[in-house]
Amino acid sequence: MSKDSQQSQQSEEVDLGQLFKLIGRMFDNFFKFCGKILYKLFLAFVWCVFFAKTHIITIIVAAIIGFCIGFTKEKLSKPIFKSSIIIKQNYDTGKALNNTIDYYNNLILASDSLALNKKLGIDSKDVNGISGFNMETVLSENQQRKLYYDYIKEVDSVFILETDFETFLENSNNYDFEEQKITILANSNRDFSGVLRRIIKNVESIPYFKLEKQKDSLEIIIRERAVLESLKESDSLRKTYQRVLESKLNQQPLSGSQTSVTIDNTKDNNETKEFELFNSNLVLRKELALIGRQKSDKANIIDIISIEQSEGILDISVSFFGRKTTKKVVYSILFAFLAVAFLSIREFIRFLDKYKNEI
DSSP states (O other), X not given: OHHHHHHHHHHHHHHHHHHHHHHHHHHHHHHHHHHHHHHHHHHHHHHHHHHHHHHHHHHHHHHHHHHHHHHHHHHHSOOOEEEEEEEEESSSOHHHHHHHHHHHHHHXXXXXXXXXXXXXXXXXXXXXXXXXXXXXXXXXXXXXXXXXXXXXXXXXXXXXXXXXXXXXXXXXXXXXXXXXXXXXEESXXXXXXXXXXXXXXXXXXXXXXXXXXXXHHHHHHHHXXXXXXXXXHHHHHHHXXXXXXXXXXXXXXXXXXXXXXXXXXXXXXXXXXXXXXXXXXXXXXXXXXXXXXXXXXXXXXXXXXEEEEEEEEEOOEEEETTEEEEHHHHHHHHXXXXXXXXXXXXXXXXXXXXXXXXX
């Protein structure tokens, strides 16, 4: 038995030794692999540094040429003036408003000045000067996060785990948010505030939204009447309890030698009921104030918050990777990138030429 146990111990020691050697080789190969990657990255960095050092003048010249071309285009192209209006949607008009803006843009692309003149009620000269419409939300990221937190309070807790803020934004359309900014782009700095107001009026004239406004107004009126009736009854009951308490106080003996004992706690019950009526009256008045606010909010289908640059301001900016910049900067970056791409391809072809005889 002792010999067998010794042999088993030796075999286990051999197995553990081989296992440790295998683990050591794995770590050694892993570190060698990481070292090769770092070495290749270092060589690539050095190549980029020498490439930039060799061709820096060419890249700068290309950027300057792009800057000059962008500057020339800004001077020769027609000026674009922007007029904006900020609105608040009290009803679910976002999709209809977005479709209306797209419809007007399609009419501009089709050069259908008669249809635009009919829809917007402006002269043909002004119609031909309009180059497009745009609509975007003016809510900041913090305001959008607040809407997200309000949203997750209303949905199921299991669904919350699958909906983060980014998913919420992806599933939400830009026009779903209440506050929007509508911009008109034109070739002149005329006052286009009337056109912007006409767009709002056209959306408000849609029968569906007019019907929704009528239904909401009727509901608010019915709720207001119900609350007023409840307040009237509550005040009447409170006055009744006050008269009861006053009559009981008057019936109490005036002599200090006499003693009055209340067995059934009637006085305490009356005071408790009066307090409950007071709280109920307070709740009803808060409800009435809330109804007044809702009535004000639902008075218009779309509220105009402000009209910015009604006469239009010159806009020379362009969108570049989601950021606003000028054509000069865009063309400078574009020409510099093209120069780097051309020089890189040329260097790569030279590198291949060194090994073409070995193929």
